[in-house]
Amino acid sequence: MILEGLVTTRNPDGSVNVAPQGPITSAALTTLTFRPFPESNTYANLQRERRGVFHLVDDVLLLAQTALDLPHPPPSTEPAARIDGQVLRDCCRWCEFVIERIDLTGERPVFEARVVHRGWRRDHCGFNRARHAVIEATIAASRLAWLGRDEVLAEIARCRAPVLKTGDEREQEALRLVEEFVQSRVPPP
Numbered sequence: 147m148i149l150e151g152l153v154t155t156r157n158p159d160g161s162v163n164v165a166p167q168g169p170i171t172s173a174a175l176t177t178l179t180f181r182p183f184p185e186s187n188t189y190a191n192l193q194r195e196r197r198g199v200f201h202l203v204d205d206v207l208l209l210a211q212t213a214l215d216l217p218h219p220p221p222s223t224e225p226a227a228r229i230d231g232q233v234l235r236d237c238c239r240w241c242e243f244v245i246e247r248i249d250l251t252g253e254r255p256v257f258e259a260r261v262v263h264r265g266w267r268r269d270h271c272g273f274n275r276a277r278h279a280v281i282e283a284t285i286a287a288s289r290l291a292w293l294g295r296d297e298v299l300a301e302i303a304r305c306r307a308p309v310l311k312t313g314d315e316r317e318q319e320a321l322r323l324v325e326e327f328v329q330s331r332v333p334p335p
């Protein structure tokens with residue numbers, strides 16, 4: 147299965163890069179197969195450093211902000227236990243990993259990672275339709291260049307009802323920012 151979460155990697159200047167990624171994994175979380183886009187910081191950082199931290203989170207506002215490169219306060223981190231990396235203080239679980247194999251021959255780059263340490267901070271709150279809807283809207287917005295304005299705005303419109311019915315302020319704020327991002331990028335026809 148694919149699990150959506152946040153990856154921290156180290157930028158060339160030493161700062162922490164935070165980006166959503168959906169690695170292929172299993173519930174045991176022993177391996178993670180990342181497929182980062184070649185234009186992304188995560189791709190460059192993983193190729194150079196060959197390590198990072200994957201986090202299972204329940205805060206979709208940070209997920210939307212980092213996916214779309216929107217301004218946000220840098221999340222608080224602390225040193226990882228087994229690798230030279232940084233762990234988000236606000237997460238549910240995390241996996242420290244090392245990259246063991248990189249395959250750049252296919253349609254998408256494949257980075258295979260072995261998890262060397264797993265940690266737990268708190269339980270995941272449970273299924274919430276608003277949070278899932280924000281994830282769908284954010285993924286669509288992050289593919290704006292391929293999908294086009296109409297398709298992305300239609301996806302955001304589909305996501306609005308579950309966010310309004312079942313979300314909190316953070317989910318509503320996240321969907322608002324995602325829509326604002328799309329509106330600001332592509333002028334109306």
Ligand SMILES: Cc1cc2nc3c(=O)[nH]c(=O)nc-3n(C[C@H](O)[C@H](O)[C@H](O)COP(=O)(O)O)c2cc1C
Nearest residue numbers: 150165166167168181182183186187188213284285
């Ligand atoms: C839930 C979610 C999952 C994502 N999964 C991936 C992924 O597997 N690979 C990828 O390249 N981008 C993925 N993205 C898009 C990246 O997060 C986005 O392009 C981001 O700007 C990359 O940041 P970076 O340049 O700092 O690495 C995902 C976005 C979301 C919202």
